[in-house]
Amino acid sequence: MFRRSGQWTAIWGAMACLAACGSARAAHSFRFQSNLHGATVTGQSSALVAAGAYGMSLTAGPAGAALNETHPQGMGIDSRGVAGALDATSTAGVDKINVLEGPAGGASETITFSFDRSGVIRDLLFDGIKDETLEYFQLTLPNGELLTFVDAEAEFRLTQQGFSLADLSLPNITPLVDGNDDRMGINLPFAAGDAFVLSYGNHPFPTGYVPRQNELGNGARWEGLVIVPEPSGLGLTLCGVGALLGMRRKLL
Ligand SMILES: [Ca+2]
Ligand SMILES: [Ca+2]
Ligand SMILES: [Ca+2]
Numbered sequence: 001m002f003r004r005s006g007q008w009t010a011i012w013g014a015m016a017c018l019a020a021c022g023s024a025r026a027a028h029s030f031r032f033q034s035n036l037h038g039a040t041v042t043g044q045s046s047a048l049v050a051a052g053a054y055g056m057s058l059t060a061g062p063a064g065a066a067l068n069e070t071h072p073q074g075m076g077i078d079s080r081g082v083a084g085a086l087d088a089t090s091t092a093g094v095d096k097i098n099v100l101e102g103p104a105g106g107a108s109e110t111i112t113f114s115f116d117r118s119g120v121i122r123d124l125l126f127d128g129i130k131d132e133t134l135e136y137f138q139l140t141l142p143n144g145e146l147l148t149f150v151d152a153e154a155e156f157r158l159t160q161q162g163f164s165l166a167d168l169s170l171p172n173i174t175p176l177v178d179g180n181d182d183r184m185g186i187n188l189p190f191a192a193g194d195a196f197v198l199s200y201g202n203h204p205f206p207t208g209y210v211p212r213q214n215e216l217g218n219g220a221r222w223e224g225l226v227i228v229p230e231p232s233g234l235g236l237t238l239c240g241v242g243a244l245l246g247m248r249r250k251l252l
């Protein structure tokens with residue numbers, strides 16, 4: 001009995017040590033809102049921004065599109081410069097990331113981004129993803145894997161009408177958190193220069209599903225992200241040695 005409680009004490013000690021190691025890593029927050037970066041971002045096809053020791057490269061897509069940071073709730077893409085595309089109808093806008101309309105429409109606007117040193121994307125911050133209209137953001141990771149972020153209430157809205165998230169043909173569905181459309185603690189590692197691609201979509205309604213007030217997806221915005229440096233190999237080793245020593249002491 002004593003041995004078992006000692007084991008648990010050691011395990012808790014190891015977890016506390018790992019948490020302490022994690023919290024010691026400084027967080028760097030990139031925020032996009034209200035022209036925080038002025039003309040270095042808004043109106044540009046590509047931009048460089050910085051937060052602490054990190055530099056971030058951003059590129060708007062498709063070709064001809066420009067970054068737009070004018071809205072208080074985050075970054076959008078202005079595609080008025082994309083030949084054959086419409087980006088300013090009743091359901092979309094130049095300060096949102098949305099699906100384009102017009103002859104060259106059908107695909108989403110995109111933001112491709114990378115960093116000048118390695119690290120971990122800890123938190124992703126979005127705005128304007130609506131639950132009942134089945135809007136989503138997708139993030140293509142450097143390894144090609146695709147993550148899909150839906151509203152925290154999307155599952156609830158679907159189940160109200162006898163459906164579920166499993167009815168959506170989307171890869172790796174990851175619900176956002178509460179009403180803020182953010183995802184904390186996602187922890188996506190990257191190397192310097194690794195490219196991520198952010199895009200938007202709205203899933204076709206399953207047959208028989210009717211969104212409240214018959215609303216349609218209308219684009220959404222990217223508020224930013226928080227990155228932390230990679231866990232130091234030395235720090236983790238010290239944590240591991242400390243945890244083992246603690247466990248050994250408790251078991252003796
Ligand atoms: Ca747009
Ligand atoms: Ca929306
Ligand atoms: Ca939402």
Ligand SMILES: [Ca+2]
Pocket residue numbers: 125126127180181182223
């Ligand atoms: Ca948010």
